[in-house]
Amino acid sequence: MPKRYVFFTALSYAYPIYRPLQEAIRARGDEVAWFLEGECPDLLKPDEIRLHTINDVIEYNPLAIFACGNIIYHFLPGIKVSVFHGYPIGKRGEKSSATDDHFSIRGWFDMYCTQGPSSTEYFKQLEAKHQFFKVYQTGWAKVDDYFSSYKKENDVPTILYATTFSKGITSAPVLVDTISRLVKEKKWNWRLTFHPKLNDQALLNRYRALADEYSNVTFVDNVRLEDFQQSDVMLCDSSSIILEFMMMNKPVVTYRNTNPGQHLLNVTEVSEVENAIETALTRPASLMKEVNDFAHYHEAYRDGHNCERILDAVDDFNSNYKGKIKAKPLNLWRKFRLRNKLKYWK
Template identity: 85%
Template sequence: MRARGDEAAWFLEDGCPDLLEADEVRLNTVEDIIDFNPLAIFACGNLIFHFLPGIKVSVFHGYPIGKRGEKNNEKDDHFSIRGWFDMYCTQGPSSTEYFKKLEAKHQFFKVYQTGWAKVDPYFSDYEKHNKTPTILYGTTFSKGISSAPHLVDTISHLAKNKNWNWRLTFHPKISDQALLNKYRALADEHSNVSFIDNVRLEDFQQSDVMLCDSSSIILEFMLMDKPVVTYCNTNPGKHLLNVTDVNEVEGAIETALSRPDDLMKDVNDFAHYHEAYRDGHNCERILNAVDDFNNNYKDKIKKKPLNLWRKFRLRNKLKYWK
């Protein structure tokens, strides 16, 4: 936005980690947003406050990988149409094809395949400094799916007995502090283990293999042409080294570190199906899509549904009644 000469600002809801730089513009109240009067508001969540000005744009917070074992798009929450958005900026064929069908059905929003804004920096050049293999462990927060309760002892054993570095990161919605403290203790006990509160791009770049379960973070890691070992994945496939026994984790990681050709081809094919572009220009495509919507579709397509009860609940959330 800045490179185009545009202005950008952020509104962080209560409880959202503040990872912004010092020179980023922060809007602290609803009145601040209304005064800013944006052309568009970009939301990475499932909802957006309807009473705010601007084109409402969904840019998503993950990929549709069916982490709860969904076998069709109709049951995947990624594709839920709640009547909030004017635009959906999809990431690749796995999301675009079905959203285009939903666009034709509902007719009150437009779909643009732009790629995911988050991953633009993933495709910049970087230099890997560590010589010791590094394993990044990430997990979903979904109860019954998360591997976190099952892998504490396994990771502790591997940290002690294998010449590997470990980086441990957890979804911010995981609320079991006793469990998290067990993983923090691993970082205190082992010099080759780090506990990361907020995973950063460099954690992806400096890691060789990911150990995970069914989180969409799997795909983000694969975009860097890197293999993933999963424990009890809900939708296993050839692109994963999936195990169902904690005793198989070590061998699977060793296989992943060897990067067998067949596995890496499947990793690449899977990543391309979900993320269409590798040029680092997804953000530009999103802004161009907003311009196209503003020029050609705004106030010209079907109106969004009334959603009176949902609108009441959103207003009540911010206690804003004007």
């Protein structure tokens, strides 16, 4: 009998995380279905199976259910596996793992599939402390496809602008005028993408208007691998998407990054953005070494087999630890709130 898996999908950023994993599952002759939570947009392809209700998931009875967010419904069947939606880069200025939300243990998961030393080391400490989950360093599912060969479409420099949604950190309101000017003045192509939680529609419309008016601007609703591949430099603030771009050995310019370092060309004034991009396009050797070192610290593997390691980890947990380690905490109040949210009491 083929093994079955479910993707617990809450936001649009989950699609590029899960799809390489889906490919690996299918390559093994196994099956996978998607459960879309709440307001998550339906971006499924015709050959992708959707489970519409909690009862559908229960009837499907997966071996494991994957989540790339912080929450998963405890009453769903299967091993609960966290595969993360980004890297622990201290977006909010955290100076230690103990204060980084990436490492919050809420009592929902049986397994954490960590990406590299930056996440594995502290999660292993948490595993020893709590004892109700296991940690496997597998690499991140999303990046398997990043290391395939590609050819850039043209020689025109392309800037990918990506921003976080966090209030007080996002650069979107601050840089809109600067980007608008550079679109008109520089012979660069632009790709503009925004976190799905950024909900300032008036601001987003200003950026969309640039794509409507200028042929060198593309507005990207959901950033794709192609957008990374076809871009030469990223302009950002403090989003974890920075690291994804760096794994392709490309430089990043940031505006007021909360954890600046030698791997970034960080600026603190809008007037410095243009020169920083010009510098990044020259790919200084010292900068690119820092970029490479930073990427390796956060992502352990670049062999395109992270998804296979995740599935192997699920098999190992199922064979050696399921039902044999300490039980997860009761979490009665949290469980009540989740059930009440769904009005599901079975």
